[in-house]
Amino acid sequence: MATYSTSQFKPGLKILVDGDPHSILVNDIVKPGKGQAFNRIKIRNLKNGRVGEKTLKSGESIEAADVLEVELQYLYNDGSDWYFMNSKTFDQVSANLDAVGDARFWLKGQEICDVTLWNDLPIVVTPPNFVVLEVSESDPGVKGDTASGGTKPAVLETGATVKVPLFVEQGEFIRIDTRTGEYVSRSKES
Amino acid sequence: MTDSESNNITIGELFRRRAYLLQEIRTYFSSEGVTEVNTPILSGFGSCEPTLKNLSLNRGRRTYLRTSPESCLKQLLSRNLGDVYEIGPVFRDEENDPSHLDEFTMVEWYRTNIDLLNLIADVRCLLARCGYHATIDTVTYAQLFQDASGLDPHNCDNSELVLCAVERGVYLKENDLSDRALLLDAVYVSSVEPLLKSFGPIFIIDYPKEHRAYARLSGATETIALRFELIINGIEIANGYDEITESEEQKDRFNAENRLRKRRGLEQIELDRPWLDALSSGVPSVCGVALGLERLEMILWGIPDIRSLKLNFYI
Numbered sequence: 001m002a003t004y005s006t007s008q009f010k011p012g013l014k015i016l017v018d019g020d021p022h023s024i025l026v027n028d029i030v031k032p033g034k035g036q037a038f039n040r041i042k043i044r045n046l047k048n049g050r051v052g053e054k055t056l057k058s059g060e061s062i063e064a065a066d067v068l069e070v071e072l073q074y075l076y077n078d079g080s081d082w083y084f085m086n087s088k089t090f091d092q093v094s095a096n097l098d099a100v101g102d103a104r105f106w107l108k109g110q111e112i113c114d115v116t117l118w119n120d121l122p123i124v125v126t127p128p129n130f131v132v133l134e135v136s137e138s139d140p141g142v143k144g145d146t147a148s149g150g151t152k153p154a155v156l157e158t159g160a161t162v163k164v165p166l167f168v169e170q171g172e173f174i175r176i177d178t179r180t181g182e183y184v185s186r187s188k189e190s
Numbered sequence: 191m192t193d194s195e196s197n198n199i200t201i202g203e204l205f206r207r208r209a210y211l212l213q214e215i216r217t218y219f220s221s222e223g224v225t226e227v228n229t230p231i232l233s234g235f236g237s238c239e240p241t242l243k244n245l246s247l248n249r250g251r252r253t254y255l256r257t258s259p260e261s262c263l264k265q266l267l268s269r270n271l272g273d274v275y276e277i278g279p280v281f282r283d284e285e286n287d288p289s290h291l292d293e294f295t296m297v298e299w300y301r302t303n304i305d306l307l308n309l310i311a312d313v314r315c316l317l318a319r320c321g322y323h324a325t326i327d328t329v330t331y332a333q334l335f336q337d338a339s340g341l342d343p344h345n346c347d348n349s350e351l352v353l354c355a356v357e358r359g360v361y362l363k364e365n366d367l368s369d370r371a372l373l374l375d376a377v378y379v380s381s382v383e384p385l386l387k388s389f390g391p392i393f394i395i396d397y398p399k400e401h402r403a404y405a406r407l408s409g410a411t412e413t414i415a416l417r418f419e420l421i422i423n424g425i426e427i428a429n430g431y432d433e434i435t436e437s438e439e440q441k442d443r444f445n446a447e448n449r450l451r452k453r454r455g456l457e458q459i460e461l462d463r464p465w466l467d468a469l470s471s472g473v474p475s476v477c478g479v480a481l482g483l484e485r486l487e488m489i490l491w492g493i494p495d496i497r498s499l500k501l502n503f504y505i
Contacts, residue, residue: 030383032375032383034239052359055361060361
């Protein structure tokens, strides 16, 4: 079991806190005048993104979290898990719904994703910032209403529903910003 | 690393300002009849304080770089020199960070036959002489502690301190749970300390006896230590005591500190005999205070990182 001493603390270090992997955001040494020195750290839970604070006596150690950020290619979903491949080593890993989260709305295959591995298992999957997906279902827009900037719902090939301008038609490809889940433009690529 | 540009102060300017500041400090003490002394930086005795890390040299016999000139100045007090002060380097085996240096300059002085409130007034006068004119409030440790944590530091149970610290995200080990000095620090660091930056400058007075260090106790039940800390912008600038002058009491303190060291897994420190002998031979009633010169400079000159006040960080 690897551990880090408080003297090794620095932003970006991955540690295990309350059973979850965390990343240190800020590390401050606090020493009351004649008292014991402490390290006060601001940490982000890598599984759910929550930010918290912890305080340790300086000189104590804390368990290291075996966390790695890698780029993996999304392959397919078998109904329960999502499969990814390291395109250099061809190693495959599967990610569950907790890890994939909302990324599942934007993945159809081939996308290169940023994947956070903890003990070699994915805990967070971040899709590319922009993806191009086909509109598989959308009611025809009302004619003459295109200038008003109105929107309508469209179901994409991945099953996600997004708001699109009225002129977007079924079978067209559109570009989505995965960070906001919003339509960006029509696209010729597929 | 900070450089001279980022703080708008060049090396030349730094040394001109420091020379002027030292001159003001010396002028103040001279006008007050306090004698400047120079005592050895190398010592055969380390500091016994459990929260101080001594720097030592390996050269056959153990030699320490002093953490403060306290021992030597107390030896001088027993020689009837009257009020004395020293300005010089002191050392701590610590990492340098924005508010700590492993080598820094201590201004330490002792005033005989005055009480702690008069010593606080003395500090105010020195600061004014140095160009610091802000109003400094005085607040008790208990008041700060109670406002921030809801607990009375002099009377609450250890279990209440543990609960409060743990609720505020402090990791404690089994060994810590009955170490009251540590538990007070754990609550202080997680509750009080984060607020200090938002306060104006304050003298914190009346520390709990667990944090008496070498200060005398007061009150019928002897629960309060006659100690103060000056905090400006959230950092400690000075620390003062109504000093222990009884040899036996001082020896008890050293022994208690060594017991705490043992329990915290720290090395034992040999009793500072010359210090104890000085007290045995008679020292007048005295209050003493140590002030970090670079920390004062941070305040006076608006320097955010203390490391930029050390020459080695420019090179």
